Each structure stands twice: as structure tokens, then as C-alpha cells.
Amino acid sequence: RMPSVARTMLCGAILVTVAYIGMCLVYVTGPVAGLVGIGAAAPARAQPSALAAQPVWQQQLAPIMQQSAVPTTAVQPAVVSMGPCCADLPSALARAVPASAPKMVLVTFCNAAFKGMLLNFAEHLRRAHIPHVIGAVDREAFELMQEAGSPTYLIDIGHVDGSSSHSGASWKKFAVTRTEEVAKVVALGYSVIMTDVDVLWLRDPIPYFVTCGAAVAEIERQSCTEIMMADVLASSDNLSPGKNLQQGLGDAYWGTFNTGIVVIRATEAGKAFAQKWHEYVEDGPGVYAGLTSDQQVFNRLVREGGNPMGIHGHWTVKRPQIVLGTLPTMFFCNGHGYFVHRIEKSYSGALPYSAHATYTYDGSSAAAKEQRFRDVGHWATPDPVEMSAGKFLAVGAGNLASLNPHGELGLGVHLQILKHQLHNLRDGLALAQALGRTLVLPQFLCFCDKVWAGHDNVFLFQHMYPGAHADGNYMPFECPVDHVLQLSAWRRSAVSYRDARFAEAQGALGNRSLTIARLAGGAPDAPGTHTPAHARTVEVPAVPLSDVTARELFGIPGSAAAEATVLRVLPSAQGLFCKFAVADAAKAFDVCFEKLIGAIEPWCSECHGQIAFARASLSDLLAVAKLYGEDFTRGG
Numbered sequence: 168r169m170p171s172v173a174r175t176m177l178c179g180a181i182l183v184t185v186a187y188i189g190m191c192l193v194y195v196t197g198p199v200a201g202l203v204g205i206g207a208a209a210p211a212r213a214q215p216s217a218l219a220a221q222p223v224w225q226q227q228l229a230p231i232m233q234q235s236a237v238p239t240t241a242v243q244p245a246v247v248s249m250g251p252c253c254a255d256l257p258s259a260l261a262r263a264v265p266a267s268a269p270k271m272v273l274v275t276f277c278n279a280a281f282k283g284m285l286l287n288f289a290e291h292l293r294r295a296h297i298p299h300v301i302g303a304v305d306r307e308a309f310e311l312m313q314e315a316g317s318p319t320y321l322i323d324i325g326h327v328d329g330s331s332s333h334s335g336a337s338w339k340k341f342a343v344t345r346t347e348e349v350a351k352v353v354a355l356g357y358s359v360i361m362t363d364v365d366v367l368w369l370r371d372p373i374p375y376f377v378t379c380g381a382a383v384a385e386i387e388r389q390s391c392t393e394i395m396m397a398d399v400l401a402s403s404d405n406l407s408p409g410k411n412l413q414q415g416l417g418d419a420y421w422g423t424f425n426t427g428i429v430v431i432r433a434t435e436a437g438k439a440f441a442q443k444w445h446e447y448v449e450d451g452p453g454v455y456a457g458l459t460s461d462q463q464v465f466n467r468l469v470r471e472g473g474n475p476m477g478i479h480g481h482w483t484v485k486r487p488q489i490v491l492g493t494l495p496t497m498f499f500c501n502g503h504g505y506f507v508h509r510i511e512k513s514y515s516g517a518l519p520y521s522a523h524a525t526y527t528y529d530g531s532s533a534a535a536k537e538q539r540f541r542d543v544g545h546w547a548t549p550d551p552v553e554m555s556a557g558k559f560l561a562v563g564a565g566n567l568a569s570l571n572p573h574g575e576l577g578l579g580v581h582l583q584i585l586k587h588q589l590h591n592l593r594d595g596l597a598l599a600q601a602l603g604r605t606l607v608l609p610q611f612l613c614f615c616d617k618v619w620a621g622h623d624n625v626f627l628f629q630h631m632y633p634g635a636h637a638d639g640n641y642m643p644f645e646c647p648v649d650h651v652l653q654l655s656a657w658r659r660s661a662v663s664y665r666d667a668r669f670a671e672a673q674g675a676l677g678n679r680s681l682t683i684a685r686l687a688g689g690a691p692d693a694p695g696t697h698t699p700a701h702a703r704t705v706e707v708p709a710v711p712l713s714d715v716t717a718r719e720l721f722g723i724p725g726s727a728a729a730e731a732t733v734l735r736v737l738p739s740a741q742g743l744f745c746k747f748a749v750a751d752a753a754k755a756f757d758v759c760f761e762k763l764i765g766a767i768e769p770w771c772s773e774c775h776g777q778i779a780f781a782r783a784s785l786s787d788l789l790a791v792a793k794l795y796g797e798d799f800t801r802g803g
Contacts, residue, residue: 251313253320256348259300260357262318269377270433273299273360273368274352276322276345279307281364281533283548287540288364289317290547297371302348304341322348342461346445349431353441356433363427365524365536367505367545372520375498376430386516390415390495393482397492398437400430401465402523407637408497408504408514417479419493422634424469426462427523428499436489444468501525503635506539506647507616513641528617528649534658535649541666542647558732559665561607562595564588565739566691571614576642577630581615585651587741588612592652593760595740596662600756601714601747602721604734610667610693611646652763660762682731684721685738692738702735703727711745714752 253259264272273292277285285301289312292299301319303309312319324344345361352359360372374382379391390412394400401424405411411418431437447468448461458464472487483492496504497517504510505522522545527535540546570587571580588611599606615630628636635641648654648666657664681702686709698704705727707720721728728734736743747753 251316252318256300256302256320256351257355259318259320260352260355263298263300264357268298269358269373270356271298271358271360271373271377272352273297273362273372274302274349275299275362275364275366276302276304276341276348277308277364278303278305279311282308282311283537284364284533285311286315286548287537287546288366288368289315291368291545293317294547295368295370297368298373300352302345304344339459343445343449346441346448346461349429350438350441350445353431353433353438358432358437359430359441361426361429361431362521363523365533366427367522367524367540368520369522369545370518370520372499375520384516384518387495387498390482390498394492394494396490397430397483398432398434398489399440399469400492400494401426401469402428402494402499402501403496404501404525405496406501406503406508406632406635408495408500408508408510408517409638411496413480415478415480415482415495416475416484416491416493417481419496420475420478420484424462424466424493425501425523425525426465427525428494428521429465430492430494440468440489499523502527502539503632506543507632507644508635508638508641509644527647529653529655532655534655538649538654538666539647541668544668554665558602558604559607559669559734560595560599560602560604561733561735562591562598562609562740563696563735563737564609564612564693565591565741566693567612568694569691576614576640578615581613581630584612584614588651589764591739591741594742594744595736596760597714597744597747597756598712598717598736598740601712601717601744602734605663605665607665607669607733608648608652608667609739611648611651612643613646613650614643616642617650656763660759662759662763680730680732682727682734684728684734684736686736686743690738696737698737703731709743712743713746713748714744715748717744 252262260272264270275288277288279285285308289299289301293316299317301308301312301317302322303312303319304322304324306321306323309319309321322344324340349359349361358376360376362368374380375387375391376395379388379395383391403411403419403422404425405418405422407418431441444461444465447455447464450456451458451464455464455467458467469486469489469491475484475486478484482495483490485491497510497514498520500510500519500522502523502525505519506524510517510519522543524536524539527539529535529538537546565587567584567587570584588609591609595609596606616625616632616635618625618632625631625633627633629640631640631642654664681699683698683702683704684707685704687706688709690709712720721734723729747756
């Protein structure tokens with residue numbers, strides 16, 4: 168007999184796939200029927216956010232967090248460019264760091280393959296007034312940064328393909344280059360914050376690293392007083408920010424140091440480490456010879472000399488050649504902490520310096536990471552004019568809490584509510600196409616975390632990402648769009664869309680024509696739905712529409728709905744669209760939508776135990792489908 172745990176895992180995998188296949192419903196002739204605060208980690212129900220229900224670490228830190236001043240997170244206007252610069256590294260450093268300022272500088276290295284990401288990165292640095300230098304590894308990136316006004320210099324290393332695979336030749340060439348340049352910066356007497364270009368910098372970290380004084384919030388001073396003593400620091404991939412803030416290196420050392428952010432001070436020990444790191448990345452001896460990335464080399468180097476003792480609760484430790492430290496994940500966030508855990512909302516008093524797009528589900532491309540930044544309203548690269556041209560249809564998410572009145576969490580409720588959200592997406596897309604408008608995607612809500620690797624199992628950790636569960640429950644959470652959709656499939660299918668923050672980012676909800684189409688019946692909006700005072704509102708009957716009747720209702724010349732730049736359907740579009748009048752149009756939509764949904768990656772991880780994860784057969788799916796009351800074979 169199959170063990171009960173294994174049977175449970177396999178059923179979970181089958182149910183997940185059912186949820187997505189269930190969305191490939193066809194239109195034939197008839198109608199188609201906020202983040203919570205962190206509480207105790209409970210597998211079934213969300214717990215109240217009272218202090219007594221919080222984990223021990225948060226109870227201990229609560230008074231400090233409440234006392235900490237929280238600076239504004241508003242994005243500041245762009246800084247005026249200082250003009251083109253520079254001829255070489257020394258002149259770029261001189262431009263970036265005034266003579267009266269601490270000799271510390273943030274540096275990154277990039278080519279034009281990541282043009283949009285690089286522009287966004289540099290714009291955020293300028294807005295936060297962070298001294299920085301861009302090492303451009305091709306001439307196009309150099310000219311781009313010169314035009315943008317960031318201190319930059321050219322390191323032409325020839326062709327690199329932009330791949331993020333750490334085992335590829337291009338990455339090795341890039342890693343050798345950037346570690347060499349970092350060693351040069353430190354040798355010139357500048358302490359350096361080396362960062363990947365997919366790190367979003369929100370405020371200046373130099374006071375944290377250099378002075379740790381009154382300009383630094385009290386909650387941060389607990390770590391920076393010790394961190395100031397480190398020769399070398401690195402960010403961490405550990406996923407529980409509260410636990411990390413309490414345990415320091417005792418939490419981070421046993422995980423992986425992420426070289427997306429590395430700090431090396433211009434001490435003699437720091438200079439020697441930077442040079443050795445570069446040499447070992449380029450041509451390491453012995454066990455280093457088979458390592459393929461600067462991150463692998465870094466993690467092995469800092470662990471030379473055996474494992475340390477007594478690091479629990481400390482941020483630094485003396486190693487044979489350096490004082491090693493780690494960066495608190497509450498202030499220097501990894502991808503899960505910022506884009507899923509939503510640290511700014513989940514932890515009172517926490518305001519990150521940076522957020523690293525460490526992983527995505529729609530591949531690991533620049534486009535996928537760009538979308539992560541768009542999801543949280545931090546995409547500062549100007550979009551082409553045509554992106555805001557035309558007319559748009561935005562759909563509300565609806566009050567999903569009404570579908571889950573008892574606040575349950577986990578895979579079962581997640582699948583039910585996910586299916587509801589994808590129905591809303593389907594009807595919204597059909598309505599947008601019928602009206603000749605571009606769909607603005609709704610915001611999705613998740614009641615179960617998603618893992619990026621098959622060896623991680625959310626089912627063993629109350630449906631939270633393994634390692635993230637230690638801080639207690641953070642669900643439900645606003646999903647990054649790549650948790651639900653693969654937008655690369657939308658682009659391949661030439662289906663036009665805009666992300667959920669588009670109208671806000673473009674000002675369409677602030678100063679352009681907006682009409683709210685509110686369905687009759689008084690159903691509530693999603694929590695946090697904002698209706699600008701200038702918006703015009705029209706009430707529409709909550710009856711299913713065809714493409715013909717939709718155009719008759721929303722397309723009357725001169726009407727508020729027809730003239731609006733953004734037509735926003737509230738509380739949601741689910742059930743508002745039932746069919747296309749022309750059979751060929753209906754078939755074309757069905758085929759297209761099936762491609763969009765069929766491209767979604769499985770939600771489930773592998774099953775641990777005596778069986779391996781396998782995709783469910785069609786017969787299994789059809790059998791399980793009866794649980795959902797859906798006929799997934801309708802129309803073929």
C-alpha cells in the first residue's frame with residue numbers, strides 16, 4: 168500500500184493541476200454560471216495579530232519596532248543628471264564620491280542585454296542619492312549610462328549572452344571581470360558595495376555601514392554597530408527575516424551567502440580577500456577548480472578554517488583572514504522577503520534598504536524580474552509612448568474574503584479561490600477583446616506559497632515556503648503575477664496586457680479619464696480598492712453579456728464608458744461575459760486562452776517519501792474534477 172503521506176502529496180499534485188485545466192472553459196452559447204499581519208503558524212486558520220499570538224522573536228522585538236521611525240517609502244523625483252562620465256575607474260570613483268564624503272561606493276556591472284533593468288537600477292540609485300559607479304561591459308551600456316548621468320566607465324569584455332546560468336562560459340567571463348574590478352576599487356582605498364543589477368535600492372545604506380548613528384533607526388543599530396567591524400559582508404538567502412534579525416550569523420552562516428550584495432571594506436584584510444576572491448574565480452586551485460560561479464567561490468572561501476562557534480545572535484565572526492559578517496534580511500531583502508512576505512507590511516518598523524529579485528517563476532529572464540519590480544510599483548524606466556496609448560479595461564479582484572469566511576489557509580482553499588480568480592481573468596480578457604481595449608490584469612491573492620525547486624515541499628510547512636515558516640503565518644499574500652501566470656506565454660501569443668499597477672504608474676487613475684462600471688447588486692470590492700474622486704461611475708446590470716451586447720452597453724458614442732481611457736469593472740468581471748456571437752471568434756478565444764493557462768508551471772513540489780512526483784493522468788484529473796462540480800470536457 169502507498170503510505171498515507173505519499174497519497175496525500177500525490178492528491179495535492181493532482182488537485183493543483185486540476186485548478187489550471189479547469190480554467191480552459193469554452194464560450195459556446197450560454198452564460199457561464201490584503202495581507203495579514205504575522206501571527207502564529209497555523210495550518211488551517213489565520214490567527215489574530217495580537218501580541219500573544221506572535222512568535223517569541225517578534226514579541227521580543229515589538230517594542231523596538233514600534234519605537235523605530237519609519238521614513239517615507241515614496242519614490243522621489245529624479246535627480247538632475249551631472250553629465251557624461253567617465254574615462255576610467257578612478258575618474259568614475261572621483262565623480263561618484265565627493266572628497267568630503269565617506270570613501271564607500273556602490274558598484275555594479277552590466278551590459279546592454281539588460282537595458283531596462285539597468286536604467287531602473289540607476290534611476291533608483293539617483294533618486295536615493297546613493298554614490299555609485301556603473302561598470303559597463305559593452306559600449307552600448309556605457310553610452311546608455313553616460314546619457315542617464317550615472318558615473319560609468321567602459322570594460323569591454325567582448326560578447327556575453329546575458330545568460331544567468333552560473334555554469335555558462337558567459338557568466339564565468341562576467342564573474343572574473345567583476346571580481347577583478349571590485350579588487351581594483353578596494354585597492355584604490357574605497358570600501359565597496361558590489362551588487363547585482365536586479366537589486367532594487369530604495370534608500371542610502373552608507374550611514375548604516377559607516378556611522379550607525381542617529382540617522383539609522385534603532386531597530387537597525389542593533390546590527391550595524393557590530394557590522395561596522397566586518398571586513399567582508401554578504402546578503403543571505405534565508406527566508407525568515409524575524410528569525411534572522413534575532414539570530415544573525417547563527418541563522419545565515421548555515422545557509423547560502425548570496426553575492427548579489429557583497430560589502431568589502433578597504434582594510435588590509437578586505438583588500439587581500441578581494442584579490443584572492445578574484446584569483447580563485449579566475450583559476451582556483453584544488454577544490455576551487457570545479458566551481459563555476461563567484462558565489463560558489465565566495466561561500467567556500469569564507470568557510471575556510473572550519474565552522475565557527477558562538478555565532479548565535481552575532482552579526483560578525485573572526486575567520487582566519489577576515490572578520491566576516493552578514494546583512495540582515497529584514498533590511499537587505501531577498502526575493503521572497505520583499506515580493507512575497509512583503510516585509511514593509513508584515514513587520515512594523517521595518518523599512519528595507521534593498522530588495523533582490525533572487526528568483527522568478529517565469530524563467531529567470533530580465534523580463535520576469537522586471538515584472539517583479541512592476542508588481543510592487545518600482546519600475547522607473549520610462550515605457551514606450553505606445554504603452555499608454557489606446558484604451559484599457561481594468562477589472563477588480565472582487566471580495567475574495569467572502570469565499571473564505573472562516574479565514575482558512577492551505578492548498579484546498581487556495582485552489583478554490585485561485586479558480587475564481589482565473590475565471591475573473593478569463594471573463595475580463597474576453598470583455599476587453601470584445602470592446603477593443605487592452606486588459607489591465609487584476610491583483611491576485613494566494614493562500615498557499617509556491618516553491619521554485621522540486622526538492623522543496625510546502626506541504627510539510629503549513630503551506631509556506633520551507634524556511635519562511637519560522638516567523639509564523641504570512642498568508643494570504645498578494646501574489647507576484649508569476650505565481651499565477653507566465654506572461655511570456657502572453658507575449659508569445661501576442662495577447663496585449665498591462666500589469667495591475669499600470670494604470671496607477673501611468674497616472675490613468677490619477678489624472679486621466681476613468682469610468683467605474685459597477686455591477687448592480689451591491690457586491691463588495693476587494694479590500695483596499697481606491698476610487699479617485701474624479702472618476703465617473705455608471706451602474707450596469709449584473710447579467711452575462713455577449714460581445715455584441717457588451718459593445719451596445721459600453722460603446723455608446725459620447726457615453727462615460729465609451730470615452731474613458733480606463734474603464735474599470737467593479738467588483739470583478741467574473742460572470743459578466745458569456746459568449747462570442749460568431750463561432751469562429753469563440754473558438755479562437757478558447758484556443759488562445761488555453762495556451763495562456765496551459766503554460767503555467769505546476770504549483771506542487773515533489774512528493775517526499777516512497778514515490779516521486781509525477782504529473783497526473785487525464786483520467787485521474789477527470790475523476791478528481793467531480794469534486795469541483797466542473798465538466799472540464801465541455802466543448803472538447
